[in-house]
Amino acid sequence: MFEELNKETLIRLYIKEHKTTREIAKIYGCSAILVRYRCIKYGIKLRPRVKKSIKLKKSVLYRLRVKERKPLREIAEILSCSSQTVRKWCKEYGMPLGNKRVQGLTKALLEKLYVEEGKTLREIGKVVGCTFEPVRLKCKQFNIPLRGPGVRKSVRKKPVERNKPVLQRRYVKKDENNILQGIMTSYDDLSKNINPVELLEINLTPAQIKALTCFSGDEELNMSELSRNLGVGNPTMTALIDRLVKAKMVKRERDNIDRRVVRVWLSDSGRETLGKLLSIRRKEMEKILINLDQEELNNFLASMEMVAQLLTKGRRKREGW
Numbered sequence: 072m073f074e075e076l077n078k079e080t081l082i083r084l085y086i087k088e089h090k091t092t093r094e095i096a097k098i099y100g101c102s103a104i105l106v107r108y109r110c111i112k113y114g115i116k117l118r119p120r121v122k123k124s125i126k127l128k129k130s131v132l133y134r135l136r137v138k139e140r141k142p143l144r145e146i147a148e149i150l151s152c153s154s155q156t157v158r159k160w161c162k163e164y165g166m167p168l169g170n171k172r173v174q175g176l177t178k179a180l181l182e183k184l185y186v187e188e189g190k191t192l193r194e195i196g197k198v199v200g201c202t203f204e205p206v207r208l209k210c211k212q213f214n215i216p217l218r219g220p221g222v223r224k225s226v227r228k229k230p231v232e233r234n235k236p237v238l239q240r241r242y243v244k245k246d247e248n249n250i251l252q253g254i255m256t257s258y259d260d261l262s263k264n265i266n267p268v269e270l271l272e273i274n275l276t277p278a279q280i281k282a283l284t285c286f287s288g289d290e291e292l293n294m295s296e297l298s299r300n301l302g303v304g305n306p307t308m309t310a311l312i313d314r315l316v317k318a319k320m321v322k323r324e325r326d327n328i329d330r331r332v333v334r335v336w337l338s339d340s341g342r343e344t345l346g347k348l349l350s351i352r353r354k355e356m357e358k359i360l361i362n363l364d365q366e367e368l369n370n371f372l373a374s375m376e377m378v379a380q381l382l383t384k385g386r387r388k389r390e391g392w
Contacts, residue, residue, distance in 0.1 A: 075099070076106070078113040085115060092117075102357050107365075111372055117365065125152050127160040136166050143168075175199065176206065178213040185215060275318065275344075282311055283320060283337070283345045291336045293326075320344060 076099050084090045084098075085106075092106040099106075110117055127150060135146045136157075143161075147154040161168055176199050184190045184198065185206075192203035192210075199206070210217055275283075278301075285292065285300045292300075298308040312335055315321045320341035326332035337345065363371060 076101070076109055078115070081106075081110055081113060081115055085110065101353075102361075104357050104360055105353070107368065108360070108372070111368060125156050127152070127157065129160075129164050132157070132160060132164060132166060136161060176209050178215070181206075181209060181213060181215055185210065275320070278311060279315055279318075279320070280348060282315060283341060283348070286321075286337045286341070286345065291334045294333050294335070297335065315341070 076095075081095070084095050085092070092103040092110070095106045096103040107117060131150070132146070135141045135149065136143075141149075143154040143157045146157045150157070158168060176195075181195070184195050185192075190198075192206045195206045196203045207217065282297065282301060285297055294305060294308055294312070297312070298305050301308065301311075303311075312321065312323060316323060319338055321335050322338050323333055323335040326334055360368065360371070
């Protein structure tokens with residue numbers, strides 16, 4: 072279904088028929104964030120978001136917020152609106168927003184916990200009994216500069232110069248080894264989050280799952296192509312394919328013309344398993360990207376594409392192709 076959401080389809084629905092990303096997402100059974108990502112990927116300029124005036128009934132809000140004590144985001148999903156709209160009408164009707172617990176979060180306390188002790192927003196939220204979002208808003212209110220993601224640094228004795236490299240500005244490390252360690256840690260965290268092997272009820276190793284992702288639909292690959300894609304030798308690849316054949320995930324046979332060539336393709340069970348894996352990865356990635364705005368999405372996409380190009384360039388240079 073997601074394969075049909077190509078550039079031509081998006082141009083027809085989004086540009087010619089003027090459908091919103093949410094409407095397109097409902098047609099293809101995906102999230103609006105995925106549609107926005109595809110538009111950015113294909114170079115389709117996104118329209119500015121139009122704020123519609125939505126009025127929420129006081130009785131409905133009172134039942135959901137006061138009686139059932141549902142969070143703003145859950146109410147927004149029920150009423151098909153944004154959490155900002157729910158917050159606005161709660162204020163209008165004088166309903167509690169649940170931020171009374173952070174009234175004691177003063178500027179002095181934030182400077183001590185966040186700046187001097189180097190605690191993260193989540194850790195401070197646990198201390199005062201709230202989520203990280205009220206803490207972040209308080210930092211903005213008191214003009215306390217926020218650190219970049221993944222940074223756990225105490226006092227910055229000197230302000231960071233604007234002309235320094237991006238990595239040095241975000242990680243504020245003293246040497247390249249610490250910068251590299253920060254990158255590798257972030258990469259490991261991302262890999263764990265978008266490769267939730269435990270969610271699949273299959274008996275496959277991460278290496279076998281990585282081999283499955285080399286295939287696309289009914290595509291046939293030979294052993295040399297698979298070895299090059301995974302960056303392993305032919306003997307290792309042969310042993311890996313042996314286990315996948317035994318698990319009935321792939322099929323293989325020798326080429327009719329050149330008997331030295333062994334061709335491998337996905338079985339029906341392998342295609343089904345690959346579909347589940349890609350679906351889980353997509354959902355996990357959507358959870359990661361759901362809170363990013365347009366500018367952050369563009370920066371994230373540009374960074375990922377730059378990393379992919381660097382890895383591909385290094386691999387080609389290493390393998391001589």
